[in-house]
Every structure is written in structure tokens, then in C-alpha cells.
Amino acid sequence: MLWGVGTSSYQVEGDIHDADWSDFEQTIAPQFQGAKEACGHYLHAQDDIRALRALGLNAYRFSVEWSRIEPAPGVTDQSALDHYRRMVVTAQECGIEPVVTLHHFTLPKWLAAEGGVLSPHFSDHFARFCTAVGTALDATWWVTINEPMVLAVMGHLLGEWAPGRRSATEASRVGRVLARSHLQAYEILHEADSARKVGVAKHLTPILAYRPHNLVDQVGSRLQHTFFNQRFYEWTKGGHDFLGVNFYARSYAKGLFAVCRSRPHEAVTQMGWVTDSADLATVLSWLKPLGLPVLITENGIATLDEDARSDYLKSHVRVLLEARAAGLSVAGYLHWTLWDNFEWREGWGPAFGLCPRPVPGQRFAWRPAARLLAELCATDGAALLGRSV
Numbered sequence: 306m307l308w309g310v311g312t313s314s315y316q317v318e319g320d321i322h323d324a325d326w327s328d329f330e331q332t333i334a335p336q337f338q339g340a341k342e343a344c345g346h347y348l349h350a351q352d353d354i355r356a357l358r359a360l361g362l363n364a365y366r367f368s369v370e371w372s373r374i375e376p377a378p379g380v381t382d383q384s385a386l387d388h389y390r391r392m393v394v395t396a397q398e399c400g401i402e403p404v405v406t407l408h409h410f411t412l413p414k415w416l417a418a419e420g421g422v423l424s425p426h427f428s429d430h431f432a433r434f435c436t437a438v439g440t441a442l443d444a445t446w447w448v449t450i451n452e453p454m455v456l457a458v459m460g461h462l463l464g465e466w467a468p469g470r471r472s473a474t475e476a477s478r479v480g481r482v483l484a485r486s487h488l489q490a491y492e493i494l495h496e497a498d499s500a501r502k503v504g505v506a507k508h509l510t511p512i513l514a515y516r517p518h519n520l521v522d523q524v525g526s527r528l529q530h531t532f533f534n535q536r537f538y539e540w541t542k543g544g545h546d547f548l549g550v551n552f553y554a555r556s557y558a559k560g561l562f563a564v565c566r567s568r569p570h571e572a573v574t575q576m577g578w579v580t581d582s583a584d585l586a587t588v589l590s591w592l593k594p595l596g597l598p599v600l601i602t603e604n605g606i607a608t609l610d611e612d613a614r615s616d617y618l619k620s621h622v623r624v625l626l627e628a629r630a631a632g633l634s635v636a637g638y639l640h641w642t643l644w645d646n647f648e649w650r651e652g653w654g655p656a657f658g659l660c661p662r663p664v665p666g667q668r669f670a671w672r673p674a675a676r677l678l679a680e681l682c683a684t685d686g687a688a689l690l691g692r693s694v
């Protein structure tokens with residue numbers, strides 16, 4: 306089984322100036338100072354990968370930054386492509402399985418100016434980008450798109466992320482375009498090597514009725530579940546070699562369309578989320594009938610309480626291992642995330658990392674959960690079985 310961590314380019318690399326978020330971050334939360342030099346991962350990628358191996362992990366999910374690779378339409382920056390190719394090779398040489406994400410929320414500015422995902426040329430641009438990266442990088446595991454429905458909702462329905470739009474019909478169109486683009490990328494990546502394992506990282510969350518006995522909330526919970534959790538799989542049938550799952554926490558439907566993350570008096574994380582590993586069991590039960598291996602592509606908690614972080618990791622991995630024992634095919638577990646990183650609208654506040662953000666002279670101050678994850682990797686999970694959480 307794969308045991309590792311995940312990151313995304315914009316959140317950790319530093320000095321990305323040509324992405325839509327490079328401008329957008331200033332409009333929403335200037336108090337969080339923007340991604341800026343982030344965690345310096347672009348400068349130190351090779352050493353960072355070796356550090357993951359030294360810790361004892363066997364997998365690393367990272368994303369390639371489209372705005373670096375294609376700074377202008379149809380123009381490839383070979384040095385950027387080489388950078389990511391070297392990351393893949395270094396990982397493979399030191400015993401880390403690379404899991405490459407093609408699109409993790411950001412777009413090049415030139416594409417955003419053309420209408421972004423809703424540009425009539427989006428699919429062509431994305432296909433060209435996938436061909437360039439898919440040819441240059443010899444990786445087995447690929448995530449085409451990270452959380453397509455989150456991008457649709459946060460960027461096009463709630464307007465809280467780039468491109469800051471608020472339209473239900475637009476959000477639904479974005480979901481469909483990303484589904485078509487995923488299917489296209491699925492084919493392109495397999496043309497280079499049919500043995501590749503290609504999927505999406507799909508955010509899944511049980512959406513409960515906020516007021517359990519309120520009929521409107523109950524209907525809202527069903528409607529939102531269908532749109533947010535299920536539609537993308539319906540639109541992309543036959544286009545997955547594995548089911549990539551980003552799981553964090555539950556949600557609540559308050560009315561037909563509004564969603565919130567907690568009820569009054571519930572204990573919440575720094576993100577305001579209510580966590581319960583039983584919710585992961587629910588999510589896995591939806592996936593079992595689909596008959597594909599599950600790869601947890603993200604799972605983590607924003608907290609400065611290290612006992613809480615370790616407990617979260619243990620309880621969620623335990624649920625995953627129990628599902629595996631009950632017959633679910635499980636390909637791996639990738640924790641989110643390596644360092645406390647630029648958390649989009651929340652900036653540098655939430656601490657999701659197995660380490661704090663690097664400071665000069667220290668890139669990795671491992672928190673206890675990092676050692677725990679390494680122990681799980683060394684024993685393929687056995688270190689946890691029999692232990693009470």
C-alpha cells in the first residue's frame with residue numbers, strides 16, 4: 306500500500322506569479338499576505354523528496370504548476386517541465402512512488418483571461434497541457450483534476466475562490482466541463498502508457514440535514530449529496546483506474562442550497578470543521594459498490610493540538626484498514642499535508658502540516674504524526690491494529 310503525503314504547487318512552491326491565484330489572493334485576503342515564497346519547495350524539491358524517504362514514507366503526491374509549464378498559450382517552458390521530470394525521477398530512485406496531479410485549482414493567467422474553465426477552448430488547452438506533461442513525466446499514478454466540484458462550488462457558486470463568480474448554472478457547467486476534460490486526460494495519459502493508473506481526487510463529504518427533523522433540510526441534504534458527491538462519477542463513468550478520495554469532515558445542509566460545516570456547540574478544527582472518522586466509513590461504503598481500488602489522496606486536520614492531529618490520523622487510518630479487512634481494495638493513504646501551507650482563502654492560518662512552514666535553517670521539524678505515519682508505512686498499517694485510539 307502507498308503511504309505518503311500530498312502537496313499542491315501553489316500552496317508550497319513559492320514565487321508563482323503567472324497563475325490566476327497570484328492576483329486573486331490579493332482581492333480576498335490581503336491580511337494573509339499571499340502565498341509569496343510559500344515553503345520554498347520549487348527551490349528544494351529534490352532534497353524535500355529525499356527527506357520524505359528518510360522519514361520513512363513510500364509515496365508523494367504533488368501537482369505540476371500549469372502557469373510555469375505554459376506561461377503563454379502553446380509556449381512550453383522546458384526548464385519547468387524538466388524540473389517536474391527530475392522530481393519524478395528522484396522520487397522513483399529513492400523509493401518514493403510519485404502521484405502526479407495535473408490540475409490543483411490554479412490556472413495560468415492567460416487562460417483565466419480567456420474565461421478559464423468556461424473558455425470555449427479550455428478542453429483543447431487542457432489536452433495540450435496533459436500531452437506535454439504526460440509525455441515528459443514517466444509516472445505510474447496520475448490525478449487529472451483535484452476536487453472538480455469544490456472548484457465549481459467555491460470558485461463559481463460561492464465566489465470565494467478564483468475566479469470569484471456566483472452562479473449556480475455556471476457552477477454546474479464547470480462541473481461538466483471538468484468531467485469531459487478528465488475523460489480526455491484519461492485517454493491522453495493512457496496513450497503514452499496503458500499501464501498508468503489515472504483518476505481524480507474527489508472531495509467527498511456526508512451532507513447531513515442541519516435540523517435532522519426538518520423536511521427542507523432533509524431534501525437539501527439529498528439534493529446537495531447528489532450534486533456534490535455523485536454527479537461527477539456519473540459524468541465520468543469508465544474513466545477511473547482508482548477512486549481518489551479527499552476526505553476531511555462532514556457538512557450540513559441548511560435549507561435546499563445552503564451548506565454549513567458545524568452546528569452550534571460542536572467542537573471544530575481551525576477550519577471550523579467537525580471531524581468524526583465514522584464519516585469516512587460512510588464515504589467508503591458509497592465507494593465499495595464501484596469495485597475500484599480506493600486511494601486516499603487527502604486526509605488531514607488543521608490544528609495546533611498535536612494529540613488531536615495524531616488521533617485524527619490514527620482513527621481515520623483505522624477506518625480505512627477496517628474497510629480493507631472487510632474487502633475494500635485500498636491502494637494507499639496520502640496525508641494532507643507536508644507543511645503548514647498557503648490555505649487558499651484562509652491564507653497562512655490553518656496548520657494542516659506534518660511540519661510547520663520551513664524557516665531558514667530548518668525545513669523539517671517533524672510533528673509526532675509524521676513519525677506515526679512513517680510507522681504505519683513500515684508496518685503497512687499493522688502498527689495501528691490492536692491499538693486503541
Ligand code: BGC
Pocket residue numbers: 313316451452455508551603641648657
Ligand atoms: C484541497 C487542498 C486544501 C485542503 C484543506 C482540499 O480542498 O485540495 O488544496 O489545502 O483541502 O482545506
